[in-house]
Amino acid sequence: MKLNPDQISQYHQHGFLLLTALIPQTQLQQYDTRFHDFVEGKIECPSGMKIMQDVMVVKGAVTAQSPLYGVNKILGLENDPQLNAYSSHTELVTAVSSLLGDELYSLTSNIFNKPPGVDGRHPMHQDLRYFRLRPADKIMGAWTAILPARRESGCLAIIPGSHKWGLLEHQSPDWKYLNHGFYGVKGVDFGARQHIEMEPGDTLLFHPLLVHGSGRNRSAHFRRAISVHYAAGSRERPNTA
Numbered sequence: 291m292k293l294n295p296d297q298i299s300q301y302h303q304h305g306f307l308l309l310t311a312l313i314p315q316t317q318l319q320q321y322d323t324r325f326h327d328f329v330e331g332k333i334e335c336p337s338g339m340k341i342m343q344d345v346m347v348v349k350g351a352v353t354a355q356s357p358l359y360g361v362n363k364i365l366g367l368e369n370d371p372q373l374n375a376y377s378s379h380t381e382l383v384t385a386v387s388s389l390l391g392d393e394l395y396s397l398t399s400n401i402f403n404k405p406p407g408v409d410g411r412h413p414m415h416q417d418l419r420y421f422r423l424r425p426a427d428k429i430m431g432a433w434t435a436i437l438p439a440r441r442e443s444g445c446l447a448i449i450p451g452s453h454k455w456g457l458l459e460h461q462s463p464d465w466k467y468l469n470h471g472f473y474g475v476k477g478v479d480f481g482a483r484q485h486i487e488m489e490p491g492d493t494l495l496f497h498p499l500l501v502h503g504s505g506r507n508r509s510a511h512f513r514r515a516i517s518v519h520y521a522a523g524s525r526e527r528p529n530t531a
């Protein structure tokens with residue numbers, strides 16, 4: 291889907307753009323079935339793919355009633371053609387190309403699974419904290435709901451315009467159960483936070499400096515999404531030699 295000038299200026303102004311019903315249900319179903327197959331051990335993970343357990347399950351605070359209830363995310367979808375098909379989905383790539391240009395690389399890709407019964411919060415953070423590539427404007431995240439994402443089930447929350455704040459200091463929040471590698475921004479007032487409720491197929495494009503995170507799943511349902519971060523061909527890797 292080629293973005294129109296209004297959508298492009300919305301992205302630049304607010305640091306995000308919500309595209310409703312971008313990915314069709316048939317595709318979402320395929321990603322979801324594949325996710326189940328990996329988590330349930332029906333197929334082996336290819337190299338580079340990792341299934342991460344939720345910290346509460348790892349620490350024994352919660353007993354997962356099935357493998358699906360114990361998984362926080364699958365990362366590294368690139369070597370599985372069926373899940374990697376998401377990052378080359380024509381509608382998504384065309385939308386992202388409207389902002390980053392035609393030469394795109396996948397930096398990271400994940401399926402985020404937020405089961406009922408675990409804390410599962412994702413602290414408010416900026417994705418650039420995790421990337422060495424620069425400039426920030428040449429990187430973009432895409433996050434598509436596979437299952438409905440409601441406030442009650444821990445949908446994404448964002449602070450509009452925060453992509454203009456530069457890279458903020460991050461720290462490990464003082465939470466009893468914090469999933470591995472999760473950091474949160476320090477000293478930020480979350481009062482302007484907006485919750486982005488999404489239907490399956492809805493897709494959020496967001497700038498890597500946009501402050502965002504997600505809350506606890508207080509519902510009886512899973513919240514699940516597939517995500518990729520793109521980098522434009524014209525980005526640079528800092529010389530670390």
Ligand SMILES: O=C(O)CCC(=O)C(=O)O
Nearest residue numbers: 402412417433503504517
């Ligand atoms: O899915 C979530 O709960 C958080 C995702 C996120 O923070 C990200 O994609 O950077």
